[in-house]
Amino acid sequence: MKFNWKVLFNILGVLLMFNGGFMLLSLLVSFFYEQSSWKAILASAGVSFLTGILTWWATRKQENKELRSKDGYLVVTLGWVLMSFFGSLPYIFSGTIPSYPDAFFESISGFTTTGATILTDIEAVSKDILFWRSLTQWIGGMGIIVLAVAILPILGIGGMQLFVAEAPGVTPDKLKPRIRDTAKRLWILYIGLTALETILLMLGGMSFYEAINHGLTTMATGGFSPKNASIAYYDSPYLQYVIIVFMFLAGTSFSLTYFAFKGAFNKVWQNEEFRYYLFSVGIIILISTLAIFIVSDASLEKSFRDAAFQVISVISTTGFITADYTAWAPLLTVIFFLLMFIGASAGSTAGGVKIVRHIVLIKNSILEMKRQVHPSAIIPVRLNGKAITQDITFNVLAFFIIYITIFAIGSVVLALIGVDFMTSVGAVATSLGNIGPGFGTVGPVDNFAHLPAAAKWVLSFLMLLGRLELFTVLILFTPYFWNRNV
Secondary structure (H helix, E strand, O other): OOOOHHHHHHHHHHHHHHHHHHHHHHHHHHHHOOOOOHHHHHHHHHHHHHHHHHHHHHOOOOOOOOOOHHHHHHHHHHHHHHHHHHHOHHHHHHOOOOOHHHHHHHHHHHHOOOOOOOOOOHHHOOHHHHHHHHHHHHHHHHOHHHHHHHHHHHHOOOOHHHHHHHOOOOOOOOOOOOHHHHHHHHHHHHHHHHHHHHHHHHHOOOOHHHHHHHHHHHHOOOOOOOOOOHHHHOOOHHHHHHHHHHHHHHOOOHHHHHHHHOOOHHHHHHOHHHHHHHHHHHHHHHHHHHHHHHHOOOOHHHHHHHHHHHHHHHHOOOOOOOOOHHHOOHHHHHHHHHHOOOOOOOOOOOOOOOHHHHHHHHHHHHHHHHHHHOOOOOOOOEEOOEEOOHHHHHHHHHHHHHHHHHHHHHHHHHHHHOOOHHHHHHHHHHHHOOOOOOOHHHOOOOOOOOOOHHHHHHHHHHHHHHHOOOHHHHHHHOHHHHOOOO
16 A cells, blocks of 8 residues: 555645744744744744645645555654654754754653753743743644644545544544544643633732743643742642642543533543542552651641642653652652553543553453453453453553563663663653653753763654554554555
C-alpha cells in the first residue's frame, strides 16, 4: 500500500500554520508587557506559517484524499517532530536558549507535556517566551492533531485515523458519531476548564499572567511554571488546593468529565478506570500523609496538602512541585518512583502507562491462574462489565513489555553516555512517562541543563515515544510498515 504523500504534506502544512498562529498569541504578551523578544517571536511565527502555507498550497490539489491508518501514524509522528522543531525557534531567535539541542529539548518537552526543563533561571526569561513555553504544553495537551482533525473535513479529508493514532487508548470512546464533533467538544471543554482554573487562581492572588500560565500547563498536565520554585513559590493553601483539583481533573478521561458536566454522573461512577484512579490516589495520599507527618514537623493539614499535591502531580504526570519528595523518607521515594510507571486515565492529557492498562494486566494475571486450573474454560477479561477482545489483552501485554524494555535500554544508554545510575533511571522514567521531575540530579529541585547533549537527544526521543504511546512511533521503524504490498 503506497503512502498518500500529498495528503500527508497537506496536513503537515496545516499544522505548521496552526503553530505560527499560536505563536502570534505570544506576540500579544510581548506588546502588552513591552518585551524585547517580540521580533524573535514574530520571525518564528512567520517562518512556521510561511513554511506551512507553502506546503499546503503545493499539495492542495489531490485526486485521492483518503487518509489511511499507515498515513495517520506517519503524519502524527512527523507532525509532532515538526511542531517541536519550529517551536524551538523562539528560544533560538531570542537568544534565550542558544544551544539547539537544549532548545529542541525544551520545545519537545513542552509539546509532549513532559515539563522537563534546561532553564536554570526561569524568572530571568522574558514573559512572552515563557508564555510560548506554557502554550506549547497546552497545545500538546489535547493534541494539535485533534485540533486539526476538527477542520480536516473542511479540506475534504477524513480524520478518524489521526484521532486514533494521536490518542491510541485501550478503548477509544467517541462522544459523538462524527470525529469532528468529538474533537470540537473536547476542545471546548479543554478551553473552558483552563479559563475556569485561571479565574480561580486569580481570585487566590495570582496575577493574570501567572494564572493563565499555570492554567495552561495544569490542564495539559505539563508542569511548566514561570517561577523557579514552581508552585512552591506560592505559600498559599488555597492556590495549591485549586491546582490539586484541576490536576486530578486533567488526569481524568475528558469523556467522563464531559458526561459529568452533562449531569450523567452514573456514567462516571460506572467507569472502572475512574474508580481505580480515585481509590489509588486516595490510598497513596493517605500513606504519604502519615509518613510525612511522622518524619517531619509539619502539621497534619500541611502533611496532607503536600502529600495530595505531589501524589496527584506525579500520577497525573503534571510535574508541579511544592516539596522535594525525594527528601521525605526512603519509603516515599520508592512510592513516587513507582508512581511514574502508573499514569492517570486513558483519554486524559496525562502521560504514562495509564491505569486502564494496569487493570487489564492485573485481571488477566488473576484469570490466568484460573485457566491453569480449568484449561478448557474460556474466561475473558472484563472491563466495565463487558468482555474485551483477546487482541486488546495482547496489546496491553505487548505495551508493558516494550515499555519496560525501553526503560531498561534507555537507562543503559544514558549510563554509557556518562550519567550516574540514579539520574539515568530517573531521567528515563520521567521522560518516558512525560512527568517532568525525576530522581538523582534531575529531581524536583534540579533541572536537565547539566546533562550531555547526547543524553538530551535520547530523552527527547523518549518523550515523543511516551506522548504517542510507543506504537505510533515504533511502528515506523519496522520493515512491515514500509512494505508497499501491505
